[in-house]
Amino acid sequence: MPILGTVASxxxxxxxxxxxxxxxVTVTSATSTISFTSIPATYTHLQIRFIGRSSYNTTxxxxxxxxxxxNTGSNYAEHYVAGNGTGTDSGAQSSITSIxxxxxxxxxxxxxxxxxxxxxxxxxxxxxxxxxxxxALFGNDRNGAGYVALGSGLFFATPAAITTIxxxxxxxxxxxxxxxxxxxxxKGA
Amino acid sequence: MASTYEKIASTTLTSTVASVxxxxxxxxxxxxxxVMNPISSSATDSYPWLQFNGDTxxxxxxxxxxxxxxxxESDRSTNSTQGYFIYGNRVFTDASFxxxxxxxxxSNTTTYxxxxxxxxxxxxxxxxxxxxxxxxxxxxxxxxxxxxxSFVSGSTFTLYGIKAA
Numbered sequence: 633m634p635i636l637g638t639v640a641s642x643x644x645x646x647x648x649x650x651x652x653x654x655x656x657v658t659v660t661s662a663t664s665t666i667s668f669t670s671i672p673a674t675y676t677h678l679q680i681r682f683i684g685r686s687s688y689n690t691t692x693x694x695x696x697x698x699x700x701x702x703n704t705g706s707n708y709a710e711h712y713v714a715g716n717g718t719g720t721d722s723g724a725q726s727s728i729t730s731i732x733x734x735x736x737x738x739x740x741x742x743x744x745x746x747x748x749x750x751x752x753x754x755x756x757x758x759x760x761x762x763x764x765x766x767x768a769l770f771g772n773d774r775n776g777a778g779y780v781a782l783g784s785g786l787f788f789a790t791p792a793a794i795t796t797i798x799x800x801x802x803x804x805x806x807x808x809x810x811x812x813x814x815x816x817x818x819k820g821a
Numbered sequence: 822m823a824s825t826y827e828k829i830a831s832t833t834l835t836s837t838v839a840s841v842x843x844x845x846x847x848x849x850x851x852x853x854x855x856v857m858n859p860i861s862s863s864a865t866d867s868y869p870w871l872q873f874n875g876d877t878x879x880x881x882x883x884x885x886x887x888x889x890x891x892x893x894e895s896d897r898s899t900n901s902t903q904g905y906f907i908y909g910n911r912v913f914t915d916a917s918f919x920x921x922x923x924x925x926x927x928s929n930t931t932t933y934x935x936x937x938x939x940x941x942x943x944x945x946x947x948x949x950x951x952x953x954x955x956x957x958x959x960x961x962x963x964x965x966x967x968x969x970x971s972f973v974s975g976s977t978f979t980l981y982g983i984k985a986a
Contacts, residue, residue: 651825651826651983652825653825653984653985653986654986655986656851656985656986681851681852681923681925681983681985682925683925683926683932683935713886713893714886715884715885715886715887715893715894715895715896715949716884716895716897717884717885717895717896717897718895718896718897719895720886720893720894720895722893743933745931745932745933745955745957746932746933746935746953747926747932747933747935748935749923749925749926749935749936749937749951750925750937751923751925751937769923769937769939769949770937770951771884771935771937771949771950771951772884772935772951772953773882773883773884773897773935773951773952773953774882774953775882775899775900775953775955776882776897776899777884777897778882778883778884778897778951778953779884779951780884780885780886780895780937780949780950780951781886781949782886782949810929810931810932812851812926812985814851814852814983814985814986816825816826816983816985
């Protein structure tokens with residue numbers, strides 16, 4: 633039994649003015665793409681926090697796919713390290729057409745209330761003189777199966793600022809209802 | 822644009838306690854983040870875990886990956902009565918254990934709750950964990966405890982809320 637309790641509601645919120653909500657997408661019916669467009673360049677970094685689930689009606693999990701600025705050329709690269717509960721895995725791809733977050737999204741053949749979760753950081757997204765790097769922590773647990781991973785991605789098409797982000801599910805599958813992606817901006821000094 | 826990352830509550834222990842609880846968490850945010858730097862009364866078997874809403878049923882599971890310094894490993898647990906956010910990592914007496922937990926969409930009443938954790942202890946290992954609480958209830962309290970031993974003075978626990986637009 634707890635012998636020390638902190639009543640959270642009794643604390644007035646101390647806010648961090650450098651972390652702001654930009655936009656949120658909550659899926660109300662199956663949709664193929666979750667996009668954030670017209671992202672202002674007024675922040676230093678971006679963070680996306682999400683829960684999600686693929687419409688593919690079988691067990692297992694699907695990749696979450698990321699593209700920037702509608703660019704589908706071979707301008708991306710990725711590395712990851714992951715664990716599935718019984719073993720570890722690591723891999724990489726270069727000159728690919730998107731950044732995949734591998735095995736990220738629970739498929740719809742799993743227990744209906746289970747959703748994946750993740751946090752994606754996009755560093756110096758508004759820079760116009762260097763490539764854009766991404767890091768992510770994501771996973772899903774299904775009480776007997778699961779996948780957790782750390783990923784890193786690179787977008788090297790041009791040094792243009794990132795103004796749009798599109799999330800899709802591998803093989804053109806859909807996000808199901810209650811998937812939610814929230815975009816935040818983090819200011820520098 | 823409104824700030825959305827707020828400290829909800831923070832505790833720095835001034836005495837030894839068996840557990841720490843954040844209670845009466847409002848549903849005003851989208852995600853919760855907990856940052857902790859706890860210290861154990863003993864380094865032996867001080868495996869940390871959590872429980873939501875006082876639920877002691879077999880409703881927790883987790884999948885993790887770790888780097889031990891010489892190898893990578895992965896493990897899972899199922900139908901646990903505690904939400905372990907570690908595997909081999911432990912809370913030590915030297916404050917070297919640290920953890921950050923993300924509980925996304927904690928207040929919805931539709932989905933089970935999935936949480937992510939990163940833990941480290943320089944003398945031991947680094948781990949990442951995804952955990953599941955099989956409940957659709959909104960999370961209103963979080964208890965942190967150890968398998969054995971206690972949290973001692975100087976341990977810190979801070980709860981943040983992140984609010985989406």
